[in-house]
Amino acid sequence: MSDTGKSPAGISSAGAERYSVGVIGAGTMGNVHADAWRSTGARLIGVYDIDPAAGERLATKFGIAAFPSRQALFDAVDIVDVCTPTYTHAENVVAAAQAGKHVVCEKPMALSLEECASMIRAAEQAGVRLFIAQVVRFFAEFATAKQLIDSGKIGKVGVYRSTRGGSNPGEAGPTWFTQEYRSGGVVLDLMVHDIDYARWVCGDVERVYCRRFLGANTDYALITLRFRSGAIGHIEGSWAFPAGMFRTAFDIAGDGGLLTYDSESSAPLRFRRREQAAAKGGVVVPSSPMDPADNPYLKEIQHFLSCLMSGEQFLVTAYDAMAAVQVALAARQSALTGRPVTLEPLSLGQKG
Known part of the structure; x- marks a missing residue:
């Protein structure tokens, strides 16, 4: 499942203006991603945060709308960028996919393999693209x-x-x-x-x-x-x-x-x-x-847009992101038991 052959070269965002974007989560990464979206050519429409004051601050900073609900944001955009705490990734990604939106989601993908699998299934069933922002590949x-x-x-x-x-x-x-x-x-x-x-x-x-x-x-x-x-x-x-x-x-x-x-x-x-x-x-x-002008957060979002328009596979597939979570969870298990953990092949029916 590892994609070891491609590199983030030749990124282009030409034609990105056709897409409207909304960010969920107005914390540190929400601000970082919103700033990057402004340089892609896509139309950054607004933000939603469960803390209305945080949403208003980000909206004011970037001159965009602060939506009163997640659904209101879904109704206004083509792409949803999930920058919420890890424990809320799965619920936000699944909801966005079921609303028919392409999704960018901050790393780590989720807290469990079951949640990762649910995110992949939701995107596949809805026919939308899911990109997990493992930004180190773009440094x-x-x-x-x-x-x-x-x-x-x-x-x-x-x-x-x-x-x-x-x-x-x-x-x-x-x-x-x-x-x-x-x-x-x-x-x-x-x-x-x-x-x-x-x-x-x-x-x-x-x-x-x-x-x-x-x-x-x-x-x-x-x-x-x-x-x-x-x-x-x-x-x-x-x-x-x-x-x-x-x-x-x-x-x-x-x-x-x-x-x-x-x-x-x-x-x-x-x-x-x-x-x-x-x-x-x-x-x-x-x-x-x-x-400083060589911004990896901008590069990863440009890459997402380029692949969205071309249909090419992402440099980081959702399965790659799920596999990274699998290794991390195995490491935590090993640390608790003091024993090595042998990994099983990933599947979308996997628990854990």
């Missing part, structure tokens, strides 16, 4: 690394290692992010980014093992993956950094070379061939740190 350094891997630059991938960390969302006060039953914690909310990217690079996951530490203002996990390809993955995630700090990095080793990335490095993406192992330093890929 320049991650996309460039994937292109280099696909070109054979480092040979066959054998080891994937990544880290992603930031401060605990609960440090500023109570939030649904720190309620495990609503967000899935650091494993599902944060590490799903790197789980999805690791699958994009290495293919389907066969077995999952995880160790996790939960403490005051701390949620840390280390996941070990075995891929069907034979590759091994190590994914580290942390909500334990000082306030305002964020870092992400990866090392991807193949039998012909190594790719490394560190968000704190002035030369973020490096490539080294095996025969260069004795030399000092690395060869920097001709790529600068991501330009």
